[in-house]
Ligand code: UDP
């Protein structure tokens with residue numbers, strides 16, 4: 001029933017040693033049946049829903065060196081908890097694993113299932129993006145559903161997803177992704193009011209669904225939430241729409257970035273993304289990737305992210321490059337076909353996406369500067385020092401490399417770096433201190449709003465009228481004084497009329 005496995009003490013050494021095989025506790029996984037039961041976590045409205053006339057689905061699972069037990073538990077849970085007449089097939093793509101149990105033993109094991117399970121062993125390491133394309137090319141059903149190889153689906157998970165695709169073939173829909181503990185394999189439910197966003201690094205991030213979207217959805221907790229992005233591992237989509245929309249970017253390697261790429265593309269080119277609260281699938285989240293990245297981890301991830309930024313983000317790609325300057329130097333490869341796709345599909349702009357779909361994004365749709373915030377006389381720059389909310393904002397020598405010195409002055413008056421805003425106020429400790437605070441999602445609160453005077457260089461707090469001063473390695477609020485050089489700020493690329 002989804003409870004934790006307790007590893008007996010005599011297996012402790014083995015547990016630690018084998019954690020590295022898959023970056024989860026594979027010994028705990030082996031202590032649990034590959035055919036385990038799970039509680040039904042759906043709310044009453046979800047349980048009451050009735051579905052009919054649903055389309056069939058091809059389930060596509062790609063894997064590289066997956067553990068035996070997690071892979072089989074994925075298959076058993078799908079077969080056990082899906083109406084089998086809706087399952088056209090399960091397509092498994094082995095992305096050149098080198099573990100022998102994933103060859104003949106797996107070929108033999110999958111024959112026991114009452115529905116067709118196809119298993120293809122790829123002759124070369126293709127990465128998850130191209131492996132999924134191999135799978136989707138084989139699919140016979142009108143709906144594609146991608147799953148990771150270490151998930152467990154729960155009762156009633158499939159029908160709500162298929163129902164949305166049937167309702168509108170341009171809806172791409174994901175389940176709520178619950179947490180299977182990487183430590184003890186306990187099944188832990190996730191919040192049903194979380195959606196997908198992203199930050200300046202172009203990392204996918206979970207955030208709380210804003211009031212705006214909850215109001216749009218109305219009071220019914222069993223209706224889907226529209227989300228700016230999907231996590232990417234688990235989602236259903238009409239097969240023809242998948243291809244009409246340009247499937248995946250084959251220029252992307254190994255892992256990473258494809259989820260934001262398909263998210264931006266879906267919204268900008270006429271589709272939409274949803275999370276269905278009546279569909280819950282558990283996933284083993286891990287803190288590190290267990291497998292190799294041929295070509296180097298950072299290089300591959302930057303390559304994929306740069307392709308997304310270049311093709312889909314218009315000038316807003318500069319937020320990514322300011323935060324991750326090394327990404328400018330990776331070769332993103334030929335993107336002609338993807339640019340053509342965007343033109344052919346007559347997709348909307350990234351500005352439209354930010355204004356309409358994701359106004360709460362850490363990337364402001366409207367801003368007046370992007371880059372350093374410098375005291376010219378000392379060549380010192382505002383620096384987050386990688387600190388977190390509630391901590392003091394700092395200063396350091398300008399290095400011109402963005403990253404912790406990358407800031408934007410937004411049209412709403414925030415001085416922000418990613419999702420952190422400079423903040424002033426007695427509630428945050430010393431009244432003169434300038435701290436980092438999570439920016440407001442429905443617009444800035446007063447403590448985050450500053451007026452910039454280009455002539456004097458002053459950043460004047462909207463409430464109280466004091467000025468930000470750079471003193472040594474810290475920021476402080478002081479009485480405004482045009483003669484004080486520590487209050488004379490230069491904002492990179494500042495334009496009074498704003499961007500874009
Ligand atoms: N995967 C793959 N080839 C690769 C990298 C990943 O087939 O080169 C598979 C992996 O085995 C998993 C899925 O792609 O089934 C998603 O990867 P992962 O679970 O590591 O991503 P995460 O869930 O951590 O984002």
Ligand code: MN
Nearest residue numbers: 148233283284
């Ligand atoms: Mn995964």
